[in-house]
Structure formats: C-alpha cells, structure tokens
Amino acid sequence: MNGPPLADRILGGWSGRIAGNMLGKPVERGDHWTRDRIDRYLRATHALPLTDYLPEPPPDASGAGFELRPEWRECVRGRVHGSCRDDDVDYAILALHLLETHGFAFTTEQVGELWLLRLPFRQTFTAERAAYRNLVGGLKPPLTATYDNPYQEWIGALIRADVFGWTSPGDPRRAAALARRDAVLSHTGNGVYGAMWAAALTAAAFTAAGPRAAVETALERIPASSRLARVVRHVVALHEAGVSWPDALTEAERETSGLHWIHTLPNAAVITAGLLYGAGDFSRTIALTVRGGLDTDSNGATAGSVAGVLCGASGIPRHWTDPLEDRVRSAVFGFDGVRIGELAERTLALSGPGDGTERELSAN
Structure with missing residues (x-):
C-alpha cells in the first residue's frame, strides 16, 4: 500500500465521512434542494465554487426559497463546534461496536439485537424504522426487510457500510460480504447491492491508484446485470467520454427518473460523479457531491x-477537520461525545493482520 499509512487513511475515512455529512446536512431535502437551487444559494451567498462548509443563509432566505434544515446553525461555516448528530455517523459507530462486540462472524440477527439495545427508535428512518418495528414485533431476518417495508431499495443500507470497508483495507470482497450480512436486515435488491458497493468502494480506496480504479473495483463486487451496476457504469462512461459534470448528472437523472430522492440508484450516480469529477481532490469531491443534490448529507458522507x-x-x-474539534455527537447509547481519533484507533485495531477475519468469513 503506497501513500499515507493505514492509520492515517482510516482517520481520513472517519474525518472525511463526518465532514462530508456536515457539508450536506443543511440542504438535505432532495425534493426541494435541487442542483439548481443549491447553486443559486451558493451564488447568493458568494460561495461558488464551494470550498468550505455552507455559509449562513442570506437575510431574505425564506422569500427566495432558501430555507435550510433546522440544524443549520450547528453545521454552517463559522458555527461548527464538533459534529452534529446524524444517522450517517450513528450507523458507522454502531457497525464499529458490532464488530468489537461480535467479531467478523456476526450474524444479521445480532445486528438487529444491537439496534434494539443501542439505537433509539425515533432516530431511525425509512427502511431502518420498518425493520426496527418488525424486530420489536418479533419478526426475524429476512422478513424484517420485506414485511410492510416500501423502502427496501432506498439508501439506508449504503450509509451503514463504510466500517466494513475501513476494516477490510484492500479487500473489497470481504468488505462487500460483511456489508451484505448487515444490509439484509432491512433491505433487498439494489438496496443490498448499494451497501456491498459502498463497502467495496471504501476498501478498494486503500490500495487503488485513484477514485476511478476504486469505483471499477467496487463494481466487481455486485451483480453486473443489476440496475445499480448499470447506473454506475453509465456515469463512468460519461466521465470517460469527457462529458461535463452537470451534463453527466442530467443524463443520470434521466436514467433514474421516477425514483424517490432517497432511492439508492440516483444517489449512487451522484456519489460516483462526485468521486470521478473530484479527481482525488478532497474539497472538490465532497463539494461536487453535495452540489449534486438528492440525499446530500449521506452522499457527502460516503464520498468524503x-x-x-x-x-x-x-x-x-x-x-474541514479543525471545526469538528475531534468530537462526535451520537444517538448511539454510550457513544455521545466520543473522539473521532478514538473511533479511528478502534477501527485500526480491527483492521490489522491476525484478527481472524478470513477464517470467520470462510466459515460463513
């Protein structure tokens, strides 16, 4: 593995996820905060090109349709003092706790048990809330994902996958297998493939020459005939053909039209475009991803x-990192106020040789 050492890369993953999440959080409402509206906001606040956290709204924000999410006061430029609480970070913490508690041979049932023990019901949404309700009702996986759950292919499982990549550096196959075991608690089809792809993408980034190589390696870990694979390959082809970033996203929107703004497919297109057109530059990557709209905080977190x-x-x-003050707010019981550096150290402890992962995976 060339470049930064493993510990620095894992800390970069945690820090990048939290910073990207914070950047996208004020405009997380894809049916209102379209690409056009986000860029109009940035022009009105003299923040385009975007190189830092979003600026505060202008005085006439409501009249211009620039209402930010209620949490904006804790995550705009100059007001960030530690990270806001958000499910995109809660699930990363929960996955780390899962591996520390049950090891790499964890079962899907143990994922559900940990949700009930550590995660408040009202801090779950869409597919996760449906699965949580089903767990309380006594259902077991895979019924927890399919019963009364219209969100089975939404982005929830994808946002839970990063830790499986961080603890499988350079091994996207292992990362995808772990993510799948987690994802089937609440998702099916492309919802599960999204988690596998994100975990493989994160694992591949440790050894890939750049974002394009990581994206292509991650594609190998999901079915080539899946709609998710087709959407990601399409964005890759547009980038390779020299199509501009906004035109590539417009084409991807046509391909995924009719899907909800929290669905896995359109968001995977935005993440892919952000990574490819960001070309390895951290600031440009998360800025383009968030400007791509849809589930902005989740997409910013994964790209970051x-x-x-x-x-x-x-x-x-x-x-990006100094305002975070090495501190995370979390709804996961026992983790509120935990240091980002501590989370990275605990992840590193699970990522080295001798953790028994290969034996445990082969036994499952």
Missing part, C-alpha cells in the same frame, strides 16, 4: 469517506 481514505487525514485541508 472514500476521498478521505484516498488522501489520508493528513491530506484533508484543516478547515
């Missing part, structure tokens, strides 16, 4: 995680 692994924490400009 991959970009952070690629460049390492030492390669992330400090104006």
